[in-house]
Amino acid sequence: MAERSFKSEVAKLRLGAGQEFRGEGILAVTKALLQSGVSYISGYQGAPVSHLVDVLADADDVLRELGIRFEASANEAAAAAALAASISSIMQERSHAFAMKSQIWLLDPRPNLPSIVRAVETGFELSEASNTPVMLELRIRACHVYGSFTARDNARGAFTLKDALEHPVRDPNRIVLPPASYLHEREKVEKRWPAAVRFIEEHKLNEVFDGEADDIGIVMQGGMYNTALRALEILGLADVFGKSRVPLYVLNVTYPLIDAEFVRFCASKKATLIIEEGQPEFIEQAVNTILRRADVATRIEGKSMLPMAGEYTGAVVKEGVRKFIAAYRGDLLADGGTSIASSLRSERLAKAQQAVAGKVHGRPPSFCTGCPERPIFAAMKLVERELGPHHVSCDIGCHLFSILPPFNLGNSTMGYGLGGAGAAALNAAGGKRAIALVGDGGFWHNGLASSVGNAVFNKSDNVLIVVDNGYAAATGGQDVPSSAADNSMRATKNPIEKAVRGVGVKWVRTLTRTYDVGKMRDVLKEALTTAVKGPKVIIAQSECMLNKERRVRPLMRKRLERGERVVRERFGVDPDTCTGDHSCIRLSGCPSLTLAPNPDPLRREPVTKVINSCVGCGLCGEVAHAAVLCPSFYRATIIANPTPWDRLKAKLRGAMIGWLQRRIDGRLAAA
Numbered sequence: 001m002a003e004r005s006f007k008s009e010v011a012k013l014r015l016g017a018g019q020e021f022r023g024e025g026i027l028a029v030t031k032a033l034l035q036s037g038v039s040y041i042s043g044y045q046g047a048p049v050s051h052l053v054d055v056l057a058d059a060d061d062v063l064r065e066l067g068i069r070f071e072a073s074a075n076e077a078a079a080a081a082a083l084a085a086s087i088s089s090i091m092q093e094r095s096h097a098f099a100m101k102s103q104i105w106l107l108d109p110r111p112n113l114p115s116i117v118r119a120v121e122t123g124f125e126l127s128e129a130s131n132t133p134v135m136l137e138l139r140i141r142a143c144h145v146y147g148s149f150t151a152r153d154n155a156r157g158a159f160t161l162k163d164a165l166e167h168p169v170r171d172p173n174r175i176v177l178p179p180a181s182y183l184h185e186r187e188k189v190e191k192r193w194p195a196a197v198r199f200i201e202e203h204k205l206n207e208v209f210d211g212e213a214d215d216i217g218i219v220m221q222g223g224m225y226n227t228a229l230r231a232l233e234i235l236g237l238a239d240v241f242g243k244s245r246v247p248l249y250v251l252n253v254t255y256p257l258i259d260a261e262f263v264r265f266c267a268s269k270k271a272t273l274i275i276e277e278g279q280p281e282f283i284e285q286a287v288n289t290i291l292r293r294a295d296v297a298t299r300i301e302g303k304s305m306l307p308m309a310g311e312y313t314g315a316v317v318k319e320g321v322r323k324f325i326a327a328y329r330g331d332l333l334a335d336g337g338t339s340i341a342s343s344l345r346s347e348r349l350a351k352a353q354q355a356v357a358g359k360v361h362g363r364p365p366s367f368c369t370g371c372p373e374r375p376i377f378a379a380m381k382l383v384e385r386e387l388g389p390h391h392v393s394c395d396i397g398c399h400l401f402s403i404l405p406p407f408n409l410g411n412s413t414m415g416y417g418l419g420g421a422g423a424a425a426l427n428a429a430g431g432k433r434a435i436a437l438v439g440d441g442g443f444w445h446n447g448l449a450s451s452v453g454n455a456v457f458n459k460s461d462n463v464l465i466v467v468d469n470g471y472a473a474a475t476g477g478q479d480v481p482s483s484a485a486d487n488s489m490r491a492t493k494n495p496i497e498k499a500v501r502g503v504g505v506k507w508v509r510t511l512t513r514t515y516d517v518g519k520m521r522d523v524l525k526e527a528l529t530t531a532v533k534g535p536k537v538i539i540a541q542s543e544c545m546l547n548k549e550r551r552v553r554p555l556m557r558k559r560l561e562r563g564e565r566v567v568r569e570r571f572g573v574d575p576d577t578c579t580g581d582h583s584c585i586r587l588s589g590c591p592s593l594t595l596a597p598n599p600d601p602l603r604r605e606p607v608t609k610v611i612n613s614c615v616g617c618g619l620c621g622e623v624a625h626a627a628v629l630c631p632s633f634y635r636a637t638i639i640a641n642p643t644p645w646d647r648l649k650a651k652l653r654g655a656m657i658g659w660l661q662r663r664i665d666g667r668l669a670a671a
């Protein structure tokens with residue numbers, strides 16, 4: 001079950017010609033796919049653009065009606081293998097290098113719904129016209145931008161999967177084997193590339209916006225348009241409706257570049273700024289070549305005024321644009337770029353920063369309250385106390401938070417599902433075993449072959465912990481093959497242990513409750529010290545707390561509404577007993593543990609306090625017990641709609657506690 005359901009929005013996918021679609025960018029992409037007449041869609045769900053896959057999963061009825069086959073693929077390789085035009089979820093700017101090297105056209109539309117929808121639809125046409133796959137690059141902000149566009153009717157694919165199955169087409173010249181592969185390389189350069197350039201130019205996929213200051217210009221990736229325009233607006237050089245005083249050339253297609261368009265845009269300008277997020281500066285380098293070849297002397301600025309790497313936020317782009325304008329058309333910035341509006345904004349920001357200084361403390365990103373992965377790292381810290389530090393090879397997923405305080409565990413991370421593979425080189429006679437981590441999402445994505453199979457094949461002696469929280473949790477809680485949930489569309493409940501044993505691991509332990517810190521500690525210690533040779537795999541299971549809360553809370557609410565008995569647990573710290581050494585905070589790092597003033601006037605150290613966000617996972621108590629820390633933790637049971645028996649028990653307990661407290665008070669008074 002994914003964190004977010006799109007069931008209600010999916011109705012919008014049925015909108016027909018002329019109707020207005022209103023909603024999020026990611027939903028607009030789905031509608032545009034349906035309008036384009038696709039036959040099949042694949043994508044990997046444990047990825048930053050997973051919401052696109054979530055929308056499709058919720059749109060099953062609509063897809064069926066249109067005869068579209070949809071796969072939530074086990075990994076990106078599977079998704080890419082199934083597709084001619086795949087979604088890509090790597091850090092978006094890296095897509096550029098892949099596009100160039102693989103000769104896939106790269107679309108980077110302006111972040112508004114009509115532009116995104118047009119990019120999807122014309123992307124298919126471009127692909128057909130040039131016989132080449134097309135990649136759509138969407139920055140996270142574009143995925144979640146809100147807006148509207150005028151819908152078209154959905155279309156059935158012209159060539160269905162039924163056609164493909166019943167009338168398979170075979171053309172050995174399309175298969176990548178010499179000598180055809182060399183012909184393909186020539187064809188790409190001689191036919192497909194020119195065809196793509198022609199299509200992009202003729203259909204005006206890139207856009208030029210004129211401005212009065214026509215001796216300078218700004219070129220940008222389409223995805224940077226909103227940020228660039230906002231920078232110009234703050235500098236007093238554009239209005240909120242997009243009218244810019246500086247001419248703009250917007251690359252809705254960032255690969256291939258259209259030489260003739262660049263020459264036309266730059267020829268009459270003394271300087272042009274290129275806003276290109278990511279490095280190296282592929283576009284800037286290419287533009288310099290294009291202009292030199294065409295003998296155009298326009299000065300090209302780009303990374304000279306904007307940072308080589310890092311996110312191009314509003315503030316970063318504003319500063320780059322300001323520098324450029326100041327260098328070439330300082331007269332446009334009457335006050336040097338510090339307009340009244342922008343200085344007021346800076347003033348307000350400074351005031352806000354001053355107001356919270358000293359009150360809001362920096363916290364490193366960490367696991368959610370009650371996360372079942374936290375106890376695994378608490379156990380690792382306990383083992384570290386006894387056996388000393390080990391090399392820890394981390395993976396992608398929530399568990400990567402272990403590298404930050406309070407755990408400070410983790411030496412490297414290579415990629416999704418590659419935790420075990422990242423420790424492969426350390427399978428050496430060094431007296432200590434390396435520990436590797438992989439989540440259940442990463443395990444199915446790549447880990448079973450790359451981390452486990454590889455370790456078996458190479459007779460690794462390392463330890464691999466598979467963090468099995470039941471979902472691809474970090475990207476929103478999508479089901480994976482080993483999820484415990486029932487899923488009508490996929491086959492779940494495939495045990496990781498069975499898969500691990502299937503590829504040849506002999507030493508496997510499955511722990512079904514990670515919160516049992518003592519047991520986690522003992523099993524990990526055993527794995528690190530056993531005389532048994534070969535890879536040691538620990539499967540540490542407990543449900544992702546965030547997903548559990550999403551699952552359980554509505555059920556609890558319903559039971560409360562029906563007047564039924566509901567039991568919740570909370571943990572607390574007895575301030576009279578707490579010594580104030582805060583080992584519990586250091587060993588668990590739960591955000592629900594904080595500090596409070598010591599009620600004892602003779603002691604100055606603040607005590608630990610459990611705040612109301614506690615979900616009662618019990619880890620702090622377990623840690624206190626396993627680490628022999630202190631007896632200050634208590635567990636409280638909160639019962640809504642109690643039975644008469646509950647009330648009687650509470651009365652008896654209250655009377656007993658009251659009697660004991662009065663006895664202590666009496667003794668203290670007598671002392």
Ligand code: SF4
Nearest residue numbers: 368371398544545546
């Ligand atoms: S999403 Fe789930 S697994 Fe990830 S940190 Fe939160 S509780 Fe832990």
Ligand code: SF4
Nearest residue numbers: 590614615617618620
């Ligand atoms: S029981 Fe302890 S560790 Fe668990 S959520 Fe509450 S305060 Fe955090």
